[in-house]
Amino acid sequence: MTIKGFRKLFVLIFCMTISLTIFSSTVYTPPKDLYQLETENYRFVFEKDLYYFYEEIADTAEELYTKYTYFYGSNPGKITVYILDDVDFTNSFAFTGTNVIRLYINPPEDFLALGGNVEDWSKFVFSHELNHIFYGSDVRDPFISWVPSKLIKNTINMVHQPSYLHEGISIYMESKEFGGRFEDDLFNMYLRSEILSNNFPRYYLGSGSSIDIWSPAGFNYMYGTILVKKIVNNYGEDTLRQIIRVLNTNVFSNLDEAFYWVTGDSWTSFLIDIKQEYLNDYDQLKEKGYKLSWLKIDNTYQNTGNLRTDGISLYGYLVMPDQPKGAYKDGELIKKGVSSFDVNSRGNFLYLVTTYNMGYYTNKLYYDCACPNGGRFLDERVKAFGFVGDEKIAYSKLDKGLTALYLYDLRTNETKKLIDYGKYVFNDIVGEEDIIYFSANYKNQTDIYSYDLSSEKIYQITDDEVEELGLFIDNDFIYYSANYQDGIYNIYRLNTTKKTVERLTNYLSGSFEPVVLNDKLYHLVYDHEGYHLSYLDLESAVKESFVLQSVVAQVNFESYEIYYPEDVEVKKYTFEKPYILPFPILAVDMDDNILYGAGAFFISEAMNYIGFIDAFTDGSKIYGDLSLIFDYYTTNSITLSLTEEDILTSFYISNSYLWYLRNTINTFLGGGSSFKNTSFDSYVLDSIFQISPYSVNNYNIYEMGIGITYDSISGIKANLDKPFVVFDTKIDPYIGYAGGSIYAGSKVEKVLSRPYLSFESGKYRFDGIKAGGDVKYDFGQEKFDYLAYIQFDLSIFYWLNVPLQINSDMFKPK
Template sequence: MLIACGVWAHGGPQCREGGCKLEFGAKSARAAGAYDPDVPYSTLRTPHFLVMYAEGYGRIALRAAEIGEASWSYLAARYAWTPNGRINIIINDQTDSANGSATILPSKTITLFVTAPTRVSGLEDYDDWLSAVLIHELAHIYHLDMAYGLPWLGRQLLGKYVAMNQYVPAWLTEGLAVYEETVSTGGGRGRSAYVDMVLRTAALNDVFPSIDQGYRGYPNWPFSNIAYFFGGRFQLYLAGRFGEDALLEYHRKYAANPIPYITYLPSKLVFQESMPSLWSAFEDDEKAKAEAMLLQIRTSTSLPLTTPKRITFHGGECVGPRVTPDGRSIVFSASSPVDGARVRRIDIDGSGEEILLDDTLSLGVSFTSDGRAFYLQQAEINQRYYAHNNLYRFDLERKSLEAVSVDPLEVSDWVASSGSLRAREPDVSPDGRRLVFVQSPFGANRLVLAWVESDGRTIHPRVIVPAEPDVQLSNPRFSPDGTAIAVARFRAGRRDIVVYDLTGAITYEVTRDRSQDTDPTWSPDGRWIVFSSDRSGIYNLYAFDTHDQTMRQLTNLITGAFQPSITPDAQTIIYRGYGPDGFDVYSVPFAPADAPRVPYTKAPLTSTVDTTPRRWPPPNEGAPEIPPPAPFRTDLAADDLPEGWSTSSYSALDTILPFNDNWNLFPALIANEHEIYGSLSHFGADAMGTQSYALNVNYGTLTEAFGGSASYAYDGLEPTIVVSGTSQAVTFSRRVVVEQSGTMPCAYGGSGSLQSDGSALCYGPDQGQYDQRRNTARISLGLPFRQRHRISLGYAFERRSSLDALPPDTIERLLPRSGNFARITLGYTYADTRSFPYSISAERGPSFGIALEALSKGLGSDYEAFVLTSEGRYYLSMPWRGFLLSNHVLALRLGIGFTLGPDLAETFRLGGATGRSAVTTTTDDFYPLRGLETSALDGTAVIAGSAEYRAPLIRIDRGLWTMPVTFQVLHAAVFVDSGRVFDALSWEKLRRGFQDEWAVGVGGELRADFIFFYELPLTLRVGYARAVRTPASMPATSQRNGFYFELGTLY
């Protein structure tokens, strides 16, 4: 990954044949559905790559292939590793975020998001975006794919699972890729002043992260970027201290080590020190550099060290502060690990903060001239496949949000196929009649000026600055007189401030050099253009005098300043400032006329990319050259291709078939509510995820039975089609009962009882266990829609029979039904829950699932029945905040399942504490109830409910050096579980159920969340439960009062 982002999950129940349960892991092939099936894709085939691209992106694909081929032998020589087969590259423009990803499972595949970064986030320092992201992701491919010695032998059997560099901390994998993007280009995060700021501030404030905190999902600032920022700089430190050959030799030694997760041995062999010891030395080195920088700032500049006023105290990610037209308050966005992203308003003195919008993080806002509304951007999920930006108008008086729309006659010219404008960073003209924004078609940027109708929502846009290849625009701002627009423009390796008139002609260039100049704004009188720049090595605020063309330095910080906004009285600058816990809103006086002048020189114009490095280290000799920019929205012709290169329509067969450098075989131990079973799994998928398959064979230790599954999913259409077959053993807490004539003892082992007629009932000897074999074939259609909904339709044929041979006189009516079960299923799920970095579970919102099934002899079934299964959950975040009070949750769950019709053929099971996790699962007809034995009750209908109050106790978020375990948080829950089963559903039994057949369990649990093996989240639960009410017909032995230990969660 180029950027690691915490996922704030939206989860809910998945309805399948037999029930609705929350799925923690796919049991069958399920196509990813990442790409719009209505968009045709092509493949460019080169000697070492397959590049997949949509219509209109052919030239970008060709340029990516040229960069890849130029990098292939260069990286092979550096890593002493030659990948087998071809590497897949997918050109993706379905998001307006700058990112990339790489994997070697099941095949070597890189995804490149063509949208380039424009905001300062660490990614802004690049020569050429496509080159930077591709070098980073190719470094992952070479690094992850390496295998030597015994691991190489293991790969011949288990395939790509035996790639030891997959089993390392994120600060190693991402750190090496950041190192490569730095030494193989003139930019990169290894040279970024933003990254300098993060490390320097941490070092000076004694919050430098330890080596065990560089994992994906770290919930505190700077979140997962510890792996990228600190991990990348750590590897630069190692290369500077020991030499690059030693650094790369370490990674080769790790790839040859047959014992995963152990950094000690290769580190001692290469560096003669352990990694934790080296990290401590790296921290000392960063502290020394930070202290030297602080001394330099204090002593060598004419401007004293700036001491700003802090207005907000959120920390983390805080963006886009803008002063209201009346100068009384500030609107900004903040993303808190406690409660997520929100747009907020605060008085300019820091009092009176209020929340305006939930679940929204906008890079900035722009007010109407009367201050009653503001415009903002927001990413929205469209048509399941796209995450594009749109513009919105928020009315401050009505607290209402409305999307900005284009006149219906102009929609085809301005609205993307996703349904969004793909627009960002709107700014309103002083007269309120016009709106300027940046639009991003085909990964390019163009500046758009739009007339706004009186409703404030409908616009009539026109392009004033057309898109150019590899030119990015950001943060347009109207001048106070409305005649000019200041913009940050990236072109040919330089990010500068440029001023346009309203026709799109350049009035003048404020800067032209390799400094990162961004976030322009105007003083109220129009004389000064204030912007952020790293020209001193630190992001400070500068003012450009439009009268005499001179530059003044306004701040002299040890941290950084971004996104300035000047108060209407021209006395104060409000800005996005950095501190040891992240970003907040700060202010400093605005007195540009008194600020010291800064000499600066404009660099000569250039038609080629400026790759001059501004900071250490120098680029490696032999690094790939950057090819010329690629025209966008153009496709390839045969004469565009070098000899031996070719194009064709995309085919999944190019990448899905096994033994095409994509073999894998995964052994595992998994547990369900009854047993542990071993399994071997293999899966495959094409590069774009349109088709996938999965194969599995397993053996249960309690049932002593083999099982398995095979599935295939096709996502080249809507809906997704899944075909599967399974064979599994299901255990019931039933004893086989045999009727025999004569007296005791029973001929069929176990215990028995004499009946009044002299016969005997003999109970099987298997501790109340009846095992049933279920062989199932299934086809289903699934269609997600409107982001949170999914419907499914399927047909399944299932053969059920006793796993073991039954005696001839078995009373089968006392056992779960056997025979043929053929059914059609209609399912629906809805999920709109939220969780945040500090959440201990889903924290806000509902989820719901329902499945309706019809069994019919006309479908091949032995039974006629109607089956309904459903489950609803609701999570309510408690309002209190403070020490030990934040992120408390009331979680509610209700499940209902029943069978109606002439044959009550389906059986539901109730009782137990088994949860679901990455290594545990439960069968679909199982409903937990703590305080009872597992599956203590079963029947043809079930009602089961639960209420839990969940509270975090202490956050740890630490590991043990580089060992593969991280202790995240300790939390607790108190619960009430209740439910009952019915042998046949009726109103009378429902009424009686609340009187004498209801089971209720109460108790509490202490839970600990861990991450094992750097990637595997797991919850451990120690609980105490007591059944305070049980059905009259249930034997006392079916209670399970006392302590228990389980993995995973119930819901």
């Protein structure tokens, strides 16, 4: 039966299903042994060992709910908060459509520029994510507010709310409560460099849609912070609230118009005033001797970092135009895609990779050397690490949101815990034969510590409010970057014998990662384009010195004991609440028969199952459809259709993995089968392997790609490709087999322009133009085929990337 217009509804539902499926498994991947506790405004879902994390935020959560309700003049209803330990990075997110907050429990290192909140990370990150829920649920537009479905209403409401305001207000809220990024010197360094650059203002790049321009902390976070901060400082919090309400009330408004309506001032003048304020500060800092210039020795930029040396060569994670990103030695690539590593005096290599399997992102530490028993896995859930001499390795390890320090002996393969699990993070770890030096954030204060392996005692070397990052040991000196003066990070060195500190650089924009090699101080200088490799002659580098006021003292790091109170009773969390969107069916088939019925689209709160069901009739026969996609270890789909004569059923199971087997392998495996009534119809097996993925410029490529599919009806299909980048153009030659024939060809993709022209404060944007093509020769059919296209990349309603493509197939005769 063919139904006029009706299948378009299913196309729409299918597209919604696919788009929302992108978020599946992001909250968590079932099955998990989870428990739940409900309070007045929340339902907390957590692993039992993470009860302590829930307990830390429960009272604060209720207090913040009251404060945010007052701020917005509305409330979002009950919120579900998921607390799990299944990743080895720091983050969290909120999904306003289903009123869900997902908290990652690992506190941040100081170089993430999140305000140094380690001791109270749980409350800090919750305050940020809670604002996303309140802001996203503040629906005031009369064209939207009548919609009965919260899922649809809150999702559509995003057209009012650019990401830079989402993040700016959330950072404002976190900073009000816990001294967040408003007070973080590293984050403010990023802001200063951006505002002083000739590119200011470009807040429209933080609208929410994807862009190809690098940013150290996200344009949405940086511009959101400065815009909200200056609005509140200049006009007050009530003005900020009024601007939010204007934006949330009128779909045709934008930020500059709302700003004018509320304040009566020009948005352009407001931005000029911000620029002028930073220029005035720049003039004052120049008078103090700071400079913006540095010695440029190569083309490094963006997130270049991790400078190291074996005493002979300079190593680093280097990002350069037209070159693969990875670990370099004296400018030569030695390991693609690896950014976190260390070397010892023998040139042995220690590095970290991240794998993904069944919903778990896991950091794994590997050791590599040209020696017996070289190339081995050491441990997992590792964060900071470093060689201690040539035969030992010290590293920090995560477990249930806590961190411990371990020592690994390469000769005996034995591991020893040096500092038990507690509420602290290790930023950097370096060492000599018997002493480990590390920068640690303990009790929300960052200092340099040492661990004496002989006496097994910890000593606090610095005790101040500055952050000491990027440690390097050379003889009696500890080199590091710190924000001693004017909130600006520069390179210092501490004489461990005399307790004197010398400042070695005076960059206005900040300098990091000191390494001493051949009497030169190699380091990274920051500007709005990223981190740049430079050096100074060490002999003439000292700018000033002072005596360290703190006294070296023995200390103990307090461990944290995870507990679960016996008198607390919690329920098992066994079922995700569904959001259901019913819809009527009224259509006409090709024979002009009237069809009527009903259906429902549904999605679970954690987006681990999603689908639709419908039933309709023409008065004599009943028809129906069922589609369900759900996560349970793997991603699984079931579809069922009741037609005039048959029941059609299909099943498909798939999963993605990120392995490391001496090379990173990005893998997709899937398989399914279909049935007609009770008879088996067909089956299919799919596999895709991308070996050693890495990136050049803005192109994500890999050493080799392999795709193999077997379909019981059409047979085997196979494809082998090896992409590369030359002249900022991605070229992807391939060879394959399908339909009993071998084919070969190549794809080409080139970005021609990226002007990022903004309209309506970033609500609409012309991002640029790219072109490409595909030329293929089929040896079985003995003929060429081709495709050429030009693509116009747009962004609409802040969040949506819309590619408009014109290709040669449109003009080929049918």
